[in-house]
Amino acid sequence: MSQLTLFDDDGIQTNPVLSHKNLIRPALLKDLPFDKIYEVSRKEASRKKPIFFIHKYFARRTTCNFRLMLLSLLLPEKTNVWDHFYDPGTINKNDDVTIFDPFMGGGTTIFESARIGAKVIGNDLQPLSKLVTSAEIMPAPVEKIKKEVDRLDKAIGVKIKNYYTTCCPHCNKDADVMYNFHVNQARSKVNKEIIELYSSFVLSEKKGVLTLFCPECSEVFKSDSKNKVHCCSHCNHTMANPREGFVNRGKYKNPVTGEEDFIRNYKDGETYPFKTKIIAQEYNCSHCGQHDYKKVDLNDIDLNNQASEELAKLRDTLPIPLQLIPHGYNTKQMINHGYLKFQEMFTDRQLLCLGLLLKEIDMVEDDDVKFWLLVAFSASLEMNNKFCRYQYNAWKISNIFFNHAYVPLTMPVENNVWGSKLGTGTFIKSVNKLIKGKEFNENIYDIFINSKGESDKKYSTDKVNMRLGESFAELDKNTAFLSTGDSRRLDFLPDNSVDIVLTDPPYGSNVMYSELIDFFHVWLHQTNIGKNFGFTDPLSPKLDEIIVNPVRKQTYDDYSNGLKEVFKECSRITKKEGYLIFTFHDSKLESWFSVIDAIARSNYKLIAAYPIHSESRTGAHTSSKESIAFDIFLICIKDVCNEQEVSNELIESIKNEAFFNTDKIIKRLENINAEITIPDIENFFISQFFVSMFSNHVILSSALKEHLSITIKSIDNLIQSEKVVSKRTGWWSALYNPKHSKI
Structure with missing residues (x-):
């Protein structure tokens, strides 16, 4: 079946046209089909589009919701937007629409705006935002990148890979180490001997078979998961429940001596959290095809020691982060556990190999190619550090930001920095993800739900390949203008120059962006090209961040005033018929009051609000609890609010209207069996x-x-719904057991 388009082959309009003229009476004023997009958004959240896999960004929203909003703004009022959601096509070449995102973040607005042929402007306080968003919309010299990776492989890759080899126990030939399993060590407070902080003895579980580590003899052995007692095949040590280690909910308890204390109290600047012991490996042998888990031998230990010795010799010559970890809301937990510098978040072998690789990348002569290699390197960091856990019943590593937090582990998993045939999160896999992302820009698809209720792909003829301009003057449909700085000061943008402000601002105290971004920033700051791209300061910008952070004494008043100043600038640069639209949700009324106050004080009027499915439902911070599953699209127009005297009757009228509209929203979502919580x-x-x-x-x-x-x-008593759920669900919930992932 041929794909519908917004124009026929002769350029004659066959369907409603995307145009700035429709902003006067857009389809959005009639409705936003949030119920139609709900399941699509859920599917996309579980498996983001390839271009958004090229690098981590925090709280990135699904693209389908932002595409829906743009179409609803640029199609005429009587249009059924959902009928045209999957139609390819762009704004008429003779029609200009300029879209601005003052909190650019992970680039969702920029990408979707570029896709429909708008002029796009983005700004963000964080240099990482510009780096990531630029990578999402620019074309990449794929063949040059592949050629340079081949050169890097010979120059440094071989050396790095040699640090991740082991002897295959089946054919006695060299095999690739995919993952090294570590356990943290500490000094006993009772007898000063070294103790090992096991939170579990399960390495993996597959098809009813457990792969276990024996704490008595260090053997790795198999056992049926149905066994009531698991016996080591080497020393006959038995375990009734191998999922139960010595560490539970942040506490260590010695089963023999009874010694018990919080893990953080074992920090001594020497052992915990710095000293670890490799206890097992997952390997893949290209010679005999064996892929399994094995115990560590003396050669493996020696290889790890060699890496530490080499790091000691080369440390001063490698671009390794020297920055201290700043005290903050997200960083206080790892500081309490004894981490003081960012480099302490990595094993010696990781620091050596990452340093060698980054140094070689920074010497690449072609700046264009160097940029893309730097993006791939930075992307690989989230799965190459001591804060990565192993999902034992998914058989893969999990990245550091499984939560929006730094969670110290007592059993971290060390990835293969360069990469092997199997595994994920390595430098090579990050390069491959980047290339796949760029292929997506040429073959864009949207998720749709087929007749079987399964997700499928519907391809479009739309493409995203934009140049980067240095100023507003260079802005056109093929040239984006992305900048780094505080959006309270947008002097570089003229008055009345923007049609739509579409953004996803910080949500009160929900995510401490700069504290998390520091993890990437401290590495990118070490490079020449990183500094050219805005990573000039040792740490990410924090002073001008618009959030609520009690540790940094940033209050709700600060948050409201910051948003107000940004919105006032948006009002200045927005045309008379323009819109300010942004997503928001929060469990705290203080955050809502701050946002609404900011809208009112910046000469905007809130005219509509629509719920849309929120960010990824796969993270531990959003699932398996009574959390918020929906964002709210807040639709604002330029208008000065003329204050009316508030009476009790008027308040009751406002409340009753809100109840009526809320009930309509709930019924629409109930009709599609949406997952709704009380929040x-x-x-x-x-x-x-x-x-x-x-x-x-x-x-x-x-x-x-x-x-x-x-x-x-008392909202749960005032609004009745039979389909309210007590917690959100996601694919990960059956795989992730917090008891085995946190200390």
């Missing part, structure tokens, strides 16, 4: 309350705040 319903109601408030020309007063606070406390 979701609270956010639905809050957003509708504020829409009604603005439509009644009322500003946010103390009386309104108090009334809303009282109502929210």
Whole structure:
């Protein structure tokens, strides 16, 4: 079946056209089909599109929701937007639409805006945002990259790979080490002897068979998962529950001596958290085809020691981060565990191999190729550090940011830095993901749900390949303008130059972006090209970050004032008929009050609010608890709110209208069996309350705040829904057991 398009082959309009003229009466004013896009967004959240796999960015939203919003803005009012969601096509070449994202982040708005042929402008405080977004929209010299990777392999790859070899126990030939399993060591407070902080003795579980590590003789052996007792095949040591180690919920307990204390109290600057012992390996042998787990032999230990000795000799010549870990909301946990420098988050072998690789990349002569190799290197960092765990029943490594946090582990897993045939998160796999992402830009698809209820791909003729301009003057449909800085100061953008501001701002205290971004920033700062790209300071920018961070004493007032200043600048640069649209959710009313106050004080009016499925449902910070599954799209136009006197009758009217609209939203979501939690319903109601408030020309007063606070406390009794769930679900929930992943 041929693909529908917004234009026929002769360029004659056959369907509603994307145009800035439709901003006066867009389809959005009629409806946003959030129920239609719900399952599509869930599927995309579980498996992001290839271009967004090229590098980690935090709290990145699904592209389908932003595409839906753009189409709803640029198609005429009477259009059924969902009928045209999968239609390829761009804005008419004689029609200009300029879209700006003041919190560019992971580049979702920029990519989707570029896809429909808009002029795109992005700004973000973080240099990493510009690096990642640039990589998402620019074309890559793939053949040159492959050629340079081959050269790197000969120059340094062979040396790195030699540090990740072992003797295959089946054919006695060299095999690739995919992962080294470590256990942290500490000094006993009872007898000062070295103790080992095992949280589990299970290496893997596959088809009812456990691969176990014996703490008595260091043997690796197999056992049926149904066995009530698991006996070591070498020393006959028995374990009733090998998933139970000596560490549980941050506490160590010695089963023999009874010694017990919190893990963080074992830090001594010498052993914990720095000293680890390799206990097992996952290997793949290219000679005999064997892929399994094995015990560590003397050669493996010697190879690890050689890496430490080599690092000691070369440390001062390698671009290894020297920065201290700054005290912050996300960093305080690892600081409490004794981590003081970012380099301490890596094993000696990782520091050596990453340093050697980055040094070689920074000497590449072609700056274009160097940029792409730097992106791949940076992307590989999230799975090459001591904060990576092993998913024993998924048989793969999990990245450091499985949560939006730094979680110290007592049993970290060391990846193969360069990479082997199997495994994930290595430098080579990161290069391959980058190339696959660039292929996606030439063969863009959207997720759709087929007649069997399964996700499938619908390909489009749209393409994304943009140049980067240095200023607003260079902006056109093929040249994006991406900048780094504080969006409270947008002097480089003219008045009335933007049609749509579409963004995903920080959500109060939900994510401490700069503290997490430091993990990548400290490495990129070490390079020449990194500094050319904005990584000039040793740590990521924090002073101007618009968030709520109690550790850095950034309050809700600071947050509201920051958003207000950004929105005021957006109002200045936005045309009269333009829109400010952004996503938001929060469980704290203080955050909502801050956002609404910022809207009102920047000459905007909230005219509509629609729920859309939130970020990835696969992370531990969003799943397996009564968390928020939906963002709210807040639709604002330029308008000055004329204050009306607030009466009890008016407050009741606002509340009743909000209840009515919330009930309609819930019914639409119930009809598609959507996953809704009580916090979701609270956010639905809050957003509708504020829409009604603005439509009644009322500003946010103390009386309104108090009334809303009282109502929210009993929302679950006031709004009835039989399909409210107590927790969110995701593919990972059956694989991830917090007891075995955290100390």
